[in-house]
Every structure is written in C-alpha cells, then in structure tokens.
Amino acid sequence: MDFRPTEDQLALAGAVRDVLGKHRSPGTPGEEVPETGAGGVDVALWRDLAELGVFGLRTPEDAGGLGLGHAESVHVFEELGRALATGPYTATALAAPLLPEYASGRHRVGLSDLTSGAPYYLEHLDALDALLVVEVVDGETHVFHGHSQVLRVEPIELRAEPVPHPVDPCVPLHRLCQKPLRGEIIGDAATADALLREGALLTAAYQTGIAATLTERAVAYAKQRTQFGRAIGSFQAVKHLCADMMARAELARAAVHSAAVLLDDERADRGEADLPAAATAVSAAKLLADDAAVANARAAIQVHGGMGCTWEMGLHYFLKRAWALSLAYGRAAEHADLIAEAL
Amino acid sequence: MQLRDTPAQQRFREELRAWLREVLPTLDPQPSQDDWQARRSYDSHWQALLHQAGYAGLNWPAAYGGRGATPTEHLIFLEESELAGAPYVGVNFVGLLHAGPTLIAEASPDQRERHIPAILRGDEIWCQGFSEPDAGSDLAALRTRAVLDGDHYVVNGRKIWTSHAEVADFCELLVRTGPPDGPKHRGITWLIMAMDTPGITLRPLMTAGGSTEFSEMILEDVRIPAANRVGAEGDGWRIAMVTFAFERGTGFVSEVVWARRRLAEIAALARENATWEDAEIRRRIARLAAEFDALWALVKRNVSEAEHCAGGIPGPGSSVFKLRFSEARQHLDDLHAEVRGRESLAFDDEHHTFDGEPGYERLRSLAYTIAAGTSQVQRNIIGERILGLPKEPAAPTAAAATAKGGGR
Structure with missing residues (x-):
C-alpha cells in the first residue's frame, strides 16, 4: 500500500494546472465572465487541454489515448474544478474510452441522463458535436439501475428550447422538447451504469477541486482582511470556519482517490460487470464531495462577508456550479440509497 | 496511489490472521470496566501473548525489543486485530502509546533498560499525569510544583483524568520546575513517578456512563528521585508534544x-x-x-x-x-x-x-x-x-498588565 499520489500523477495535475493558468477563469475576482463561443465553451482552453491529452486519458494507447486509469482522471478533474473550467469536459472524457474517435478532443460530446426525471436539461448544446443519452428502454419510470441504454444522438436534429435564465450563468441550458429520441444505440444497461458511475466519480473530483480552491481563497482573505485592528483569520470564529473547510476538502479528496483506485483495481480483477466495493465507494465520494463543494462555497462567501455575496468576488460562480453538479450523475438521496442497499 | 498489500504485507496479514484465529478462542471473557484488578490481569495476559508471538511494540525499533514494523504493517495489525475481535490495548494504552515511545525518543539508556522491556511484556502499567483541574486545553498552564531537595524532587499539586491510575505502576508526570510567573512553555519537566511513592492519593471520578476509568490524583510532598527526570529540566513541554503526536496519529x-x-x-x-x-x-x-x-x-x-x-x-x-x-x-x-x-x-x-x-x-x-x-x-x-492563520493574541499576563498599568 502506498496511497500517496505518484510523481506522475502530480506531474499530470501540474501540467493541467499550468494550462488552466494561462486562460481566464470565471471565478477570478474582478474579472468578467470570459468571452466564449456558442454553447458557453472557451474554445482555446478546450483545444489546449485536448492537446495535453486529457480526453484520451483512459482510452487505450493502441486506440490513440494515454491508456491511464481513473486514478489519473480524478487528478485532472480536481484541477478543472479548481479553475471552474466550463464545458462538456466530463461527458467527453466519459465518451472517449467507449468511442475512441473522441479521444483527441476534436469533438465535443455532451451527456444527458433522462433516467433522472424531468425537466430534461441539455448543457452546452450549441457547442456539441454529439450527444450521449442515457434513457429508460420501456416506459418512463425513474430508475438509476436497470433497463436503460445509451444512445448517440445528433444534436442538430434535436428539438430543444433555450432556457432564458439559467442560474449558473456560465452553463447554457436547453430544455428538451422531444421524446422519444432517435439515435444509434451504442450501449446497454451495463454501459449506462458504468457511464453514470464514472461520471459521478469525475464530478466528485471536480467538486473536490471547488472545495479545495475555495478553502485557499477563504484562508488568503482571512489573513489579509482586518477588522477590530487585526486579521479576521486570528478570530477563532473565522479560523474554525476555515478549518472545517479544509477538513471537508481533505476528506472528500481521500474518498475520491480511494474510489478511483478501487474502481481501477476491481475492473482489473473482475471486468466491467460487477463492481460492488467500487460502486459504493463512488457513491460515498459523490456524497462527500457534493457536501464539501456546497458547504465550502457557502463558507467562503461567509468569510468574505458582504462582498462575498456580490459578483465582484466571483465566489457565486462556484456555489452555482456546486449546486448544479450536486444534481448531476445521481443526487444525494440516490447515492445514499445505493450505499444503504450495499450495507 | 496503491491500496493493495505488497506481497510482504500480504504475508504479514495472513500470519497475523492465523495467529489470531488460534489464540483468541483461548481467552477468558472480557471483565467489567470497573473490575480494575481483573482488567489489569486480562490486558497484561493479552500483552504477554502478543510479546511471545513477536507482535508487542510492533512499530518500536528492534533495538528496543520492538518489531520495527512499518506504519503500514502497524495499520494492518490494528485492522486485523479489530476485525477478529481481539482485545484492545486497554490498561497498557499509556505505556505502549505514550510513555514507551517518549522514553525511546528521549530517555537515558538506564531509564530505557529499566522500563521498555517491562512495558513490552505487559509487566509494567503506566498512567498519565498531564492535565490538571486548571490546566486542560491550556496544558502549558500546569502548576504542579517540583522543587529540588538534594537528589530528589519534592512534588505538590493535583492531576486529573488519570486513566488506569488504580492499577498503574508508573506515571508520566509533567511538573513545573521553573518560576510560576515565568514563560509557561518553558519551566516544565517530565518525570517518571512510581505509583507506590508515599503522598499520592487517588479520587475516582465517575463518568456519565458510570465508569471509574478516570481519577483525580492528589500529590502531597511526593519525593521523586532526580534520576527519574527524562530529558533536561525545563524541556518537558517539547518532550510531551512528541507523545501527543503519537496519540493523535494512531490512537x-x-x-x-x-x-x-x-x-x-x-x-x-x-x-x-x-x-x-x-x-x-x-x-x-x-x-x-x-x-x-x-x-x-x-x-x-x-x-x-x-x-x-x-x-x-x-x-x-x-x-x-x-x-x-x-x-x-x-x-x-x-x-x-x-x-x-x-x-x-x-x-x-x-x-x-x-x-x-x-x-x-x-x-x-x-x-x-x-x-x-x-x-x-x-x-x-x-x-x-x-493553514497558517495568525494566532489569537494571548491574554496579557498579570505581570505585563501591572507593568502597563504602572507606566500610565
């Protein structure tokens, strides 16, 4: 056992961080939302990350990818979360091991999980080249596990209306106005489960990045802001908010890393079919990381005081994204039920 | 990032499992928390079994009779013991987790030779005399006085939360040897106190759960040989901090x-x-x-x-x-x-x-x-x-407050 990130994993995270540092990030204080093309994607950032190979990370080497595992993916996605990178990163990274033509990042792939109930929102629709849809085969009952399948749909053929006022201003939403969908079936229920499970893991990693970067932001502000003649971070009332933020981020990261390693290990041992330990670990990671991101966003705003509630500090972007991601790839109650089932 | 055992770790785990399977059925039922003599014999017997099997002082250096195991092997030991329902460290807690590691790090060769093997065998039980009624979270404010009289320290004061004091043979004792109004983190000294020394009175404290695991310990003119001092006079705070790191890490x-x-x-x-x-x-x-x-x-x-x-x-x-x-x-x-x-x-x-x-x-x-x-x-x-946040400013000391008042 050596649960520390390897040198290579840290180097990968560092490389992703360097690329992200060269582009504007929506959460930076005093900066406007970066100008993006249609669909809310910063195309230059997307291209630079694609060049680094982040989409083909888990695609086998003989199919043009890097042939790495989830243990590496979660390092990349924590960095994306820290920078609040905006676009269909998770869905494209999920699609690439399935369909190697997406490993290069030349195409943007979205994912919509229609098994999670209405309303059916599609993110970044105008920027997509393909859309994967997880849907229930018969009827419309809400199931997280079971008779689902994965379709590939041409975005241009979809009937969808733009949502005029999405809460997260960086992620354009469309409301799907068409069911059933026509498309090519590319996966069965097992594929659908795997996609949703891996999506939950990457989302948890992204949320951990939000929780971690906000801890740093709050701490830096608490050191610099003075009231009553001293830095507010010297007051235990504020210091303890920061300590709890750190504890939430660290625990979420441990859970995410553990789930990633278990997923890699169990797949190596048992194949794709049945991953009991890893499935529970992913749900645990998603629960903790969602909590950490949302609670840390609130705490960061609290530490920043009145200005924390404004657009000027940029903290609201993190909170809005954390809320949205808490509802993606399984919400808290669903993951809690999955864990309970396994107990 | 790797969670699997290495082949060596796997071997260690399997040997331990086999030993636990063999030895656990031979144990008597666990005694009540309040039957102190029975607890001592039970826990000491378990420690002696661990010692015979080579599992005592797992993470202690081999030079001091330990096994020199890695932190991961120590983790495997704790995991497997718990999964198998093995006894806890019990009354050996302070000796094995606090006093022992501190003695290894800081004591003289004579002191180590006297105590380390006995702790490992389960022959010597230790308790902790750190906290005081007026020095809890602010441990460095402790006031139990030790005054040198010839080749002995004479100790007066009160200690509290002393677990297993009823059955302990020795106590790791923090005392103030420096001036009472001096810098509080300096002037603290770490002593080994034999629990049969005259002048020690124990008053059991009943917890909300009804257990008497803690005591208050009253020290009146207790004479402790100066040779029982661990480290230098006034260096006790640093030495105690070594112990705390162990407690938080593995406890x-x-x-x-x-x-x-x-x-x-x-x-x-x-x-x-x-x-x-x-x-x-x-x-x-x-x-x-x-x-x-x-x-x-x-x-x-x-x-x-x-x-x-x-x-x-x-x-x-x-x-x-x-x-x-x-x-x-x-x-x-x-x-x-x-x-x-x-x-x-x-x-x-x-x-x-x-x-x-x-x-x-x-x-x-x-x-x-x-x-x-x-x-x-x-x-x-x-x-x-x-996180590197600034400390809350300390309350002014009585001396500083007077000096400030006098300057006005």
Missing part, C-alpha cells in the same frame, strides 16, 4: 474499523425492526457509512505519508482525522439509539459498563470530542499550523 485507528462494523450491525438491526423503512434513518446510516469509508481512506493517506516521511511521527493531517472521526463517532451512537428506540433507555442488565454496550458507548463518546485535544483545539491546530 483512533482501530476505532474506525470498529465503527464500520458497528454501522453494519445497526443497519442489520434497522432492517430487523423496520426502522429501515424510514428513509431519513436509512440515509443517515448511508451518510455515516460514507463518512467512515472516507475516514478510513484518510487513515491510509496519513499512514502512507508517515511511512515515507521523517521519523514515522504523524503529521498535522491527523488533526483533520481526529476532528471528523470524533464527531462521526457521536453520530453513530446517537443513530444506534434512534434505531433501538425506547430500548435505548435501559443499559444491559449485566453488562452495563462493558465495551460495546450501546448506552455505555453512547455516553462514553461524549469524551471523544474532548480527550486528546478538543475539537476546538483541533480546529485551531488546523487553522494555525496547516
């Missing part, structure tokens, strides 16, 4: 394993008595399972770091673990009570102060967020030592 590891097993039992009970149908209870059980899984992962992260960093002394990351574990542990016992419903209003008729008795555990868990550094102190440690 709760078996407890996570216990908590995960307990949660599975609570889930089984909830299914049996239909509280499982209550989605709120079911999901609270699930959330706690997630929390304990994450804490277990965090232990592995901390152990991996200790294994590859200086001295194997746990780093400040153990504060995060201690903070979250102690709170989760209280939620666990509360949830258990909720699933048991009105059953939780009565202790077990015969086993009311036994490990695992749910009402007893629930009340015992009150101390988890207090002992070994309160949750508030842990948050200060995280805030100041890890």
